[in-house]
Amino acid sequence: MEDGKANKTIGGMPDTVFELVIDFLHDERDRDAVSLVCRRWYEIDKTTRKHVTIALCYTTTPQSLWRRFQHLESLKLKGKPRAAMFNLIPEDWGGYVSPWVEEIARSFSCLNALHFRRMIVTDLDLELLAQSRGQVLQILKLDKCSGFSTDGLLHIGRSCKKLKTLFLEESSIIEKGGEWLHELALNNNVLETLNFYMTYLAKVRFQDLELIARNCRSLVSMKISECELLDLVGFFGTASVLEEFGGGSIGEQPERYSSESYCSLSFPPKLCSLGLTYMGRNEMPIVFPFASLLRRLDLLYAFLDMEDHCLLIHRCPNLEVLETRNVIGDRGLEVLAQCCKRLRRLRIERGEDEEGMEDEEGLVSHRGLIALAQGCLELEYIAVYVTDITNASLQYIGTYLKNLCDFRLVLLDRQETIADLPLDNGVRVLLQGCYKLKRFAFYLRQGALTDVGLSYVGQYSLNVRWMLLGSVGESDAGLLALSKGCPRLQKLEMRACCFSERALAIAALQLPSLRYLWVQGYRASETASDLLAMARPFWNIELIPARRVVSPNANGQDVIVDHPAHILAYYSLAGQRTDFPNTVLPLDAVALLNT
Amino acid sequence: MSRSAVELDFFRMEKESAGKPQPPKKLFDRRRSFRDIQSVISKMNPEILKSVIATGSVENGNLLASKPKNDDPFLSPALPLLSAPAFGNRVSGTSPLTIFYEGTVSVFDVSRNKAENILKLAAENVSKTVDSDLPLTRGKSLERFLQKRKER
Numbered sequence: 001m002e003d004g005k006a007n008k009t010i011g012g013m014p015d016t017v018f019e020l021v022i023d024f025l026h027d028e029r030d031r032d033a034v035s036l037v038c039r040r041w042y043e044i045d046k047t048t049r050k051h052v053t054i055a056l057c058y059t060t061t062p063q064s065l066w067r068r069f070q071h072l073e074s075l076k077l078k079g080k081p082r083a084a085m086f087n088l089i090p091e092d093w094g095g096y097v098s099p100w101v102e103e104i105a106r107s108f109s110c111l112n113a114l115h116f117r118r119m120i121v122t123d124l125d126l127e128l129l130a131q132s133r134g135q136v137l138q139i140l141k142l143d144k145c146s147g148f149s150t151d152g153l154l155h156i157g158r159s160c161k162k163l164k165t166l167f168l169e170e171s172s173i174i175e176k177g178g179e180w181l182h183e184l185a186l187n188n189n190v191l192e193t194l195n196f197y198m199t200y201l202a203k204v205r206f207q208d209l210e211l212i213a214r215n216c217r218s219l220v221s222m223k224i225s226e227c228e229l230l231d232l233v234g235f236f237g238t239a240s241v242l243e244e245f246g247g248g249s250i251g252e253q254p255e256r257y258s259s260e261s262y263c264s265l266s267f268p269p270k271l272c273s274l275g276l277t278y279m280g281r282n283e284m285p286i287v288f289p290f291a292s293l294l295r296r297l298d299l300l301y302a303f304l305d306m307e308d309h310c311l312l313i314h315r316c317p318n319l320e321v322l323e324t325r326n327v328i329g330d331r332g333l334e335v336l337a338q339c340c341k342r343l344r345r346l347r348i349e350r351g352e353d354e355e356g357m358e359d360e361e362g363l364v365s366h367r368g369l370i371a372l373a374q375g376c377l378e379l380e381y382i383a384v385y386v387t388d389i390t391n392a393s394l395q396y397i398g399t400y401l402k403n404l405c406d407f408r409l410v411l412l413d414r415q416e417t418i419a420d421l422p423l424d425n426g427v428r429v430l431l432q433g434c435y436k437l438k439r440f441a442f443y444l445r446q447g448a449l450t451d452v453g454l455s456y457v458g459q460y461s462l463n464v465r466w467m468l469l470g471s472v473g474e475s476d477a478g479l480l481a482l483s484k485g486c487p488r489l490q491k492l493e494m495r496a497c498c499f500s501e502r503a504l505a506i507a508a509l510q511l512p513s514l515r516y517l518w519v520q521g522y523r524a525s526e527t528a529s530d531l532l533a534m535a536r537p538f539w540n541i542e543l544i545p546a547r548r549v550v551s552p553n554a555n556g557q558d559v560i561v562d563h564p565a566h567i568l569a570y571y572s573l574a575g576q577r578t579d580f581p582n583t584v585l586p587l588d589a590v591a592l593l594n595t
Numbered sequence: 596m597s598r599s600a601v602e603l604d605f606f607r608m609e610k611e612s613a614g615k616p617q618p619p620k621k622l623f624d625r626r627r628s629f630r631d632i633q634s635v636i637s638k639m640n641p642e643i644l645k646s647v648i649a650t651g652s653v654e655n656g657n658l659l660a661s662k663p664k665n666d667d668p669f670l671s672p673a674l675p676l677l678s679a680p681a682f683g684n685r686v687s688g689t690s691p692l693t694i695f696y697e698g699t700v701s702v703f704d705v706s707r708n709k710a711e712n713i714l715k716l717a718a719e720n721v722s723k724t725v726d727s728d729l730p731l732t733r734g735k736s737l738e739r740f741l742q743k744r745k746e747r
Contacts, residue, residue, distance in 0.1 A: 086732040170736060198736045278747075301740045325737075350733060352741050410731065443731070496729040521729045556742075564729060 018044050028053065047071055054078070055491070056516060057095055057119065058540070059572045062103030071110050074139070075100075079119035081518050081568060082468075082493065085144060087551075088520065088563065090544065090583040095119040097145075105132035113139035115167075121145045126152030134159030141167035149174035150201070157183030165193040169223065178203035185211035190218065197223035197247045206231040213238035223247050226277060229265065230256060236267055244273035246298055250283055262286050275323075277301045281308050291315035299324035300349055305359040310335045320344045325351035326364045326385050333368030337375025344378050350385040350412065363414075366393035373400040383408040383441075387415050394426030398433025407434065408441035408468070411448060418445075424453030431460035438463055443470030443495070451478030458485025465513075468493040476503035483507035489514055496521040501530035501567075508534040508569060519567040531567065531587060540576055541587035542568045 022044055025031055028051075035045040051074040054060060065072070079095020097119050104111055105128050114129075114137070121142055129137070137160045142148070150173060156166070157180045166184070178201075184191070185208045194212065196204075204227055213219055213235050222239065223246035232248060245267070251257045262283045267274075271290060275298025276283070284304065287294075294316045304312070306329040313319070313332060319340040326348050328336075336343065348364055365388035372379070373396040380403050389411055397404070407430070411418070427449065431437065440461060442449070449457075449472040458481055461467070465488055473479060479499045483506070486492075490513050499507075500523040508517050525531075528543060535541065544566040553559045576586050689704045733741075 085734055087735060087738075088732060200739075300737065303744070349737055350731070352744070412731070 015040070015044065019048055022048055026051075050074060051113075052076070056570055056572075057097075057100070058574060058577045059515075059570060061574045062100050064573065066103055066107045070107070072108055073110050074113035074115075075104075075108075075111060076115040076117070077119060078117045081566075082118075083495075083518065083520065083566070084118050088566075090547075090581060091146065092120075092581040093544075093584060094577065094579055094581070096579060097121050097125050101125045101128050105129065112136045115139070115141040115143060116145055117141075117143040119145050120147040121152070123148050123152035123155075127155045130155035130159035134161070136162065138162055139165040139167075141165065142171050143167060144170045146172035150176045150178070150180045150203075153180035154183055157181070158187060161187050162190060163188055164190055164218075166191070166195070167193065168196040168199055170198045173199050173201060175201050175203055178205050178208070181205065181208040182211075184208075185215060188212075189215045191216040192218050193221040194219070195221070195223040195246075196225055199225050201225045206235065210234045210238055213242075217241070220244065221273075223275075226252065228252050228256070229276065230261055233265060236265065239268055241270060242268040243270050244296070245271060246273075246275040247277055250276060250278045250280070252278075272296065272318075273321075274298065275300070275302075278303055280304065284308060284312055287312065288315060292317060294319060296321040297323070299328075300347075306332055306362045307359075314339055316340060318342060321346075323347040323349070325349045325362075326387075327351050327359050327362030328364065329359065329362045330365055330368035330371070331361070333364065334371040334375075337371040340376060342378060343376040345381040346372070346376070346379060346384070347381070348384040350410070353412075353414065363387045366390040366420075369393040370396045373397045377401065378403055380404060381406040385410045385412055387412050388418060389423065389426075390420040391423055391426030391429075392420075394423060395429040395433075398430035401434060403436060404434040405436050406439040407437060408439070410441070410443040410470070411445055413445060418448065421448050422450045422453055423448055424450055424456060427453060428456040428460055431457065431464075436463065437461065439466045440464045441468035441470075442472060443468065445471050448472070449478075450474055451481060454478035455481035455485070458482040461486050461489070463488055465489065466491045466493075468495070469497065470495045471497060473497060473499065476500055479503045479507050480510075483510040486511055487513065491516040493518045494522075495519070498523060501525050501528065502533060504567065505531055505533035509536075515571045517567065517569040521564050522567070524565055528587065534569065535587070538571050538573060540570055540572045542580070543585040543587060544568070544583055545585055547583060 018041065022031075022034060022041075025034060031045055031049060035042045046068055047070070049069050049072065052065065052069060052072060053076040054065070055078055057077045057079050065075075077097070077100060079097075080089050080093050083089050084093070095118060097116050104114070111133060126148055129140075134156075140156065140160065140163060145168075148171075153168075153173075156163070160166075163184075173196075181204055184194075191212060202225070204225060206227055209222070209224065209227070209232065217240075219239050219242060221244035222235075222242060223244070225247060226249035227247070229248040229250050236242075236245075250262065263286055265286055267290060272293050273296035274287065274294060276287075278301065279287075279299075280303040291312065292315060295318055297312075297316060297319060299309070299312075300323050302324075304324075304327065306327055309324065309328045309332040313322075313335050317339055319336075320342050321344060322336070322340070324332075324347075328348060336346075351362065364384060364386050366386070369384070369386070369389075370393050372382075373393070377400060379401050382397075382401075382404065383406075386409065389409070397407070423444070427442065431440075440457075442457075451474050454473045455478070457467075457469075464486065467486070467489055469492075473482075476499055479497075480503060489511055492511065492514060497519075499519075504517075504519060504522060508514060531541060531543075544563075546565045547563040549561050549563055550558050551561050576588060580586065689706050689709075691702050691704060692710045693702050732738075
């Protein structure tokens with residue numbers, strides 16, 4: 001079978017043919033399957049694989065990656081747990097890019113696209129990257145990263161002349177000046193996507209944005225931090241092929257503010273994706289002339305009430321992606337269902353809880369979901385915070401939304417009594433109906449999903465790979481029932497549940513595809529010893545023991561915040577990591593402490 | 596003013612803390628509702644509560660509980676110091692129940708009977724993670740936006 005000569009022409013087909021065929025396989029799981037067929041195909045995949053995503057950077061080492069994929073062109077790495085996006089993880093938890101950047105600088109000569117997500121990046125890393133790969137780097141994404149400053153970006157701006165995409169969205173960047181953008185503007189004329197949305201960089205000069213628009217004739221997408229929109233007249237006039245714009249700021253300088261001045265703004269003709277920060281009712285009409293062209297709309301950071309949403313959405317029949325807060329209300333969802341038949345992705349975030357701050361009617365419930373299910377049949381992604389929910393609404397979703405791949409529901413605690421609990425039957429019909437579902441989040445409250453409901457989740461989530469469960473179940477029995485199902489579940493996150501360490505350990509052992517587990521809020525034992533039941537080779541277990549952290553509350557006052565313990569467990573071929581801070585405790589150490 | 600106080604000193608915190616720097620007591624919370632009391636008590640380790648209440652009794656004077664076997668300082672959370680006047684204010688019927696817990700001070704106005712009942716209830720309480728312990732948190736950008744909106 002492994003005879004070298006015979007393999008060259010198995011069935012009359014030389015390796016070259018396989019190499020050409022394999023090039024058509026892009027899906028990582030297909031590539032994975034191919035590489036397991038035989039050694040020869042493993043070798044072919046090895047030399048031809050273009051992209052690798054490492055879902056957790058600690059599961060392997062840069063050297064291992066190099067040994068296998070020397071011709072890699074594109075790499076995506078993720079570090080901190082998702083909970084970091086909600087301020088639940090210590091800043092210095094880990095996820096350092098340095099070892100990876102060092103190896104990239106040394107070895108990966110074909111690499112031209114890099115995506116770091118929730119990782120710690122330093123200026124030194126950026127300098128090394130710019131020096132070693134600056135000539136060839138086309139895509140650089142520092143996605144929700146931290147640890148670097150605009151000095152690091154200076155190196156990128158100066159050296160990466162072929163950069164087509166620079167993505168910095170939501171990264172925490174120490175701002176020392178605005179020269180990085182100027183350098184980028186001077187040295188680059190191929191930029192297509194520039195994104196520093198939600199980075200709060202204040203020293204950005206609109207003149208540099210104009211310069212970029214002038215030099216980069218292929219500029220298609222620009223998302224920026226808060227820069228007065230009126231200053232961007234020149235930019236919009238020059239960026240003639242721009243399709244996407246996000247950010248800016250409306251009304252920051254009251255002395256220049258008058259809604260008329262915004263009405264004189266004219267946008268590029270191909271603009272079909274828009275999000276204007278602090279846009280209010282008075283400025284909304286500036287969007288009307290091209291609203292019918294809009295395919296993506298970001299209202300997360302706008303000052304619109306429910307009525308405004310209805311007025312605007314009504315004019316956007318081609319909308320495919322909408323992001324907004326729950327101020328859209330059930331009525332807004334009804335308008336969406338009537339008007340936006342092409343809607344694929346809908347994200348509704350939690351707005352202000354405080355009374356009087358937001359539109360009183362701006363709440364989303366089962367009523368809106370039922371309308372949505374019947375009206376927007378193309379939906380693939382729904383993320384929604386609701387104040388009320390029924391089984392029927394979940395059943396509607398299961399019945400109508402057959403293209404749904406990603407469903408996330410959070411039940412807010414604003415309303416004390418939810419009439420139609422538990423949601424066992426609703427979630428069953430949803431999971432049975434939405435057979436394409438790969439990602440599922442269900443964050444409820446005590447009593448909203450029984451142990452039987454959890455068993456349904458286990459039984460009917462056949463394709464789900466990622467799950468976030470919050471405040472579900474009644475006892476360990478529920479978790480154990482869940483873990484008998486979920487055949488494809490790779491990543492499980494749980495919060496505010498009542499499960500014991502013992503049940504968590506058994507569940508981790510039972511779930512056949514599980515490779516990553518994160519839990520916060522569970523019945524801890526004195527010594528975490530029950531968790532050791534899931535100890536096994538290649539399975540790293542880390543604890544973040546309960547902490548008290550001083551942080552500012554909603555009023556800006558310093559308060560002490562309780563952070564209950566976390567468990568993080570994952571498969572790794574790299575052994576226990578050594579770069580953990582003192583807030584993180586690998587379980588081996590705990591075991592040692594107690595002997 | 597002499598007041599008989601029942602002090603349940605879990606793990607001799609007073610003695611120990613004498614040598615250590617105290618964390619700043621930034622939170623002073625005067626609450627009245629039963630739900631609030633229950634939420635504070637639910638944060639305490641019920642095993643510890645049970646053992647202390649079992650070995651001691653609510654009477655005049657101080658009550659010192661013995662240290663548990665496993666007192667790994669890293670893993671055992673700091674525990675509350677419970678103080679309730681044995682004979683409360685007879686005129687109004689209620690007196691303050693003070694709970695010192697890891698740098699916070701919570702004061703509840705309850706009758707003596709209620710105070711005893713609360714302690715008994717806490718002992719019986721199954722250790723379920725109360726939802727209020729783990730509030731929903733927002734994404735950073737959204738939080739910042741909502742903050743900014745208040746200022747505008």
